[in-house]
Amino acid sequence: MPNPPSTPRTGPLSGRKAQANRNDEAILRAAREVFVADPSAPISAVAKEAGVGISALYRRYESKEVLLQTLCANGLATYIECAETALASGAGPWETFTGFVRAVIDADVHALTVNLAGTFTPTPAMFEQTTHAVELARRILDQARAAGVVRADYAFNDIAMLLEQVTAVTGASPGRTRELRHRYLAMHFDALRPEAATGEMPGPPPSDEELGARWIPKG
Numbered sequence: 001m002p003n004p005p006s007t008p009r010t011g012p013l014s015g016r017k018a019q020a021n022r023n024d025e026a027i028l029r030a031a032r033e034v035f036v037a038d039p040s041a042p043i044s045a046v047a048k049e050a051g052v053g054i055s056a057l058y059r060r061y062e063s064k065e066v067l068l069q070t071l072c073a074n075g076l077a078t079y080i081e082c083a084e085t086a087l088a089s090g091a092g093p094w095e096t097f098t099g100f101v102r103a104v105i106d107a108d109v110h111a112l113t114v115n116l117a118g119t120f121t122p123t124p125a126m127f128e129q130t131t132h133a134v135e136l137a138r139r140i141l142d143q144a145r146a147a148g149v150v151r152a153d154y155a156f157n158d159i160a161m162l163l164e165q166v167t168a169v170t171g172a173s174p175g176r177t178r179e180l181r182h183r184y185l186a187m188h189f190d191a192l193r194p195e196a197a198t199g200e201m202p203g204p205p206p207s208d209e210e211l212g213a214r215w216i217p218k219g
Contacts, residue, residue, distance in 0.1 A: 093144045101189075
């Protein structure tokens with residue numbers, strides 16, 4: 001009589017996979033903290049902050065460039081998720097717009113843009129992500145302007161500047177930072193109402209070329 005098939009030994013493999021996932025999460029958290037604070041920091045600073053060996057980091061990310069690309073790709077994915085959630089909420093045009101902007105601010109996505117733009121070369125996949133993100137955000141703003149709840153001269157590229165301005169606000173703790181950002185975001189929102197307009201805005205909004213030029217690696 002043949003012996004019964006042996007049970008696959010999945011325990012150790014699952015344990016190694018779980019540990020690899022924990023290491024990856026720790027590396028990405030550490031990379032965000034290290035590079036947002038100092039984009040010129042060496043990749044060894046990330047390993048130290050994450051509490052992993054440099055070899056473990058290099059097994060997952062072959063270079064600082066790849067790690068920066070991953071961080072910003074994750075930020076784009078979060079931005080897209082915020083936009084999709086806002087569009088699917090069933091809220092009115094104003095609430096959809098403000099809910100989207102508030103969610104992006106709370107996710108702190110633009111801390112990556114402010115600090116890391118120009119420090120690495122974006123990948124083709126990131127350009128595809130950006131195209132999708134722009135389409136979603138433009139839908140949100142177009143709905144708000146069509147409904148007459150956002151002043152007509154507020155341009156799509158103004159959104160990026162608003163997000164970066166509010167992201168630059170920081171407090172003594174994460175809670176205080178969130179509180180302050182919501183305070184100044186409320187002022188922005190009030191200024192975007194059509195009834196708040198007292199004349200034309202000075203100068204044109206930033207062009208696509210102006211926004212895109214910041215992502216060209218320096219030097």
